[in-house]
Amino acid sequence: MSDAIETITGREWPFVLAETLRDLDATWQESAEVCTHVAWRARAAGHSALNLLAPEHVTDSSLDPVIWRAYRHLYLSSLRYDFRCRAIESLMNKVPVRVLDEDPYSEALYAFARLGQSRSDGLAVMHRVLVAAPDNPKTLHVLLHGLWLGTLLPGRAPTLLALVGLLPDGGTDDPIALFRMASARRSLGHYPEALTAINHAIEKLPPGDPAVHADLVREHALISSAYDIAQHARANRSNTPS
Structure with a gap:
């Protein structure tokens, strides 16, 4: 069909x-x-x-x-x-x-x-x-999209991760699911895990969809920036005399 x-x-x-x-x-x-x-x-x-x-x-x-x-x-x-x-x-x-x-x-x-x-x-x-x-992937992706967009929702990031886990193979072969996972990990401050997820998403995205690729690259930049800021803040705290 x-x-x-x-x-x-x-x-x-x-x-x-x-x-x-x-x-x-x-x-x-x-x-x-x-x-x-x-x-x-x-x-x-x-x-x-x-x-x-x-x-x-x-x-x-x-x-x-x-x-x-x-x-x-x-x-x-x-x-x-x-x-x-x-x-x-x-x-x-x-x-x-x-x-x-x-x-x-x-x-x-x-x-x-x-x-x-x-x-x-x-x-x-x-x-x-x-x-x-x-267990319907299409409905799950619609819900994931809404949660991802609803930045101010209570418990948003853990709920995103739970929904990703309902997808086939826990979303590990799905670039969009990995993208949502990366966003949730970033929100939780789990930056290394977020970078791993977004890198896998970029690798698994089929060619021919530049708009989605741009979204994934943007998420990678957001994670990297947040990670750098967190590392600098941690370094500054450790160098501050008590």
Whole structure:
């Protein structure tokens, strides 16, 4: 299915994709897998779903359920990549509550919107997602993204590390998971461990994604700077007469 989707171009691609998923009677997991990937690639190519779909595609419950879910996944994922948390929250507040019970990925995006604004009530939404889909990598990555963005959340760094541990192989082969891990380690002041994680992330990142590579390099610079400052502060304290 993904090979066919890669060939979709033009202004009709979100509608063609949604109809393809309907024809295949895709599950929410399959829809999340495909739509997340395609939304990212389309955005990078300058053909974001936000320019082709309307907010009404997210809120119109009269649509075929699989098609409606695909529109929701495409549009909200595209908002997520643009860090537009309030827009996601506003749209999801207009979606029937039953949708959250049937589609943990949409609920994860709702959690992202609240977590990304450093709203602690997003943690309750996050826990509901973890109960409904405790081992789905796509929902876990959405939650990780929200926690990473929500700098002022209580217990943010330990929670990030705990979520990374739920990914396959503890996230050790996943460059984005390692990136989140490095950020959490930096927040905790675990600089050598943070540097190890970000170095592994850079090594494992596939070629052809310069924007993500730039994010990883930026995190490496932040860790290195924080580590240098901590070492200088420690040296100054040891040289200060008691």
